[in-house]
Amino acid sequence: MKKLVVDILVKALPEMDIKLEKEEIESMVEVPPQLDMGDYSFPCFAFAEKLKRSPHEIALELREKIGNISELDFESVDVMDGYVNFIFERQSMARKVVWDAINDKADYGSSKIGKGKKIVVEFSSPNVAKPFGIGHLRSTIIGNSLANIADFVGYKVKKVNYLGDWGSQFGKLIAAFEEIGDEDKLMKDSMDYMLKLYVKANKYKKYEKLGHETFQRLENKDRKALMMWKVFRNLSIDEFEKIYNTFKIKFDEFSGESQSVKYTGRVIEELKKKKLLKKSKGAMIVDLKKYDLGVVLIQKTDGTTLYATRDIAEAIRRYEKYKFDEMIYEVGQEQNLYFKQIFKVLELMGYDWAKVCQHVSHGLYLDKDGKKFATRKGKTILMEDILEKTKKLTAKEIKKRWPKVSKKELQRRALIVAIAAIFYGDLKNNRKKDMVFDLKKFTSFEGNTGPYLLYTYARASSILEKANTKKGNSKIKIDSVEEIGDLMPKEFELVKELSLFLDKVQESFNKLNPSVVAAYCYDVCQTFNEFYHCCPVIGSENVGFRLALVEAFRQTLRNALRLLGIDVLEEM
């Protein structure tokens, strides 16, 4: 709908001697704070100086010019305090929006702004041989949502999980295993056993030196060490996959630091050739002090590589593999400086695609007392435990309301609600900021929570269910959209809200912030509940349109939630 307004302005503004690009106009058109002010508005303050007239006068004249060329479904175009306010004809807007939502189905709200472009999204990236902890949850949730949104706006998306599967800690781990390892235990209870081994490897001093040597063996492709490493890696991936399957998250590639090792030699050669590499204190560095970015360590004194070396190599590998148009790294904000360094080094190496690489950062999870809580009592908080705990909480609530559901069905619903609770609990926040991770609040069935959204969806589904069984027809007749009576204010508010979905998705992508879509989910649910409260569907005179409106709402919410990685329930 916004497009219609923009198109008119594109025609009208030149008549006023105002020259603006279409994109500029698009970004100026806004949604007024009050519904009765209009559906969209165009502020004229910015032109006052140039035209040497008051914003109000300019708005009035613009209004006239629009009148001359208007042939569209507007109820009115008004001027108010320097704004030109556009009000669509209610029925025709309702018809179009509801019709679009029902017909476009899973595509409602999608666009093609990224058509022909490829984006690589790196996210989640847990460490091999360690359990999937809460520390990687934020990246997983946000990265997945960003990938979904990018796909929805037309990009070709490649999702990469960059495992922490290389580095000196594997030296220690393998060294410890070679000395005290128990193969049976490893195979039986791998994650648990690997963690124990990991703790031991870090506890005893002897593994520090031994680990050093073993890591050098790894870097030199020692067969035995490499074999052990591979076992650890595969066992870990199997374990991670279980969690991703539960979350219904799929990756295009399990990469990892190990994948880039074969490129690190080349990186070092190239850096040398371009005279970027410098010897310092026995190690090799790239000096970025003149860019205020400190120095980057590329090669340790013992000749082995570092995280940075491998990340640079990996970026090159990915570009050669995917030829991406954009690449985003969904990684915590504590690595802000680090990513600036990496991108700078790539730029200095002459890769002009370095400028399309972006670090999309997120803040920390805090506990209820506002303290950092990635670890507590020195122990990692396991994803498995969080999920179990959340499921228990949601199952309890569901059982209160549905004492008769089967155990299996209860588990199914509890899981979907639990994921909604956790994902929405995270995504409703601006990703850049630290946030309190409070399962009690996330799982509450009241207020601004994931369960509230699913409840609203289920309520809507229930209406259709009832309507269908009563009348015996299995489908809403879209034709009924043609006969729309006078719209109640709440009906129109819902129509209006549904019409904003496309704008919100695009905004969310532009900001690379899923919270825009999350906030939209909440808004549209609130509006639906208001409608639900005051506009009975079944038995009303306007039942045809209202059923269609409910279906349009369900479709829109389903699409929006899908972008957040959240499933819906028909009954809850």
Next chain:
RNA sequence: GCACCUGUAGCUCAGCCUGGAUAGAGCGCUUCCCUCCUAAGGAAGAAGUCGAAGGUUCAAAUCCUUCCAGGUGCACCA
């Protein structure tokens, strides 16, 4: 020490990029609404020096400067 991020209602957070029409939600608190499609909902109320002070502007929570408070990062970990 330097750099980056954050500070909005008792609590948890939107809004800040791109200044604009009465600063919004949820929880909690005080009321009201189930003979009515899931009350897990809806309506109303109380609650704010938008960290502080300056500046820019017709207009500042939003932009700039300084200060205060908290967090994070700054060489052989990832």
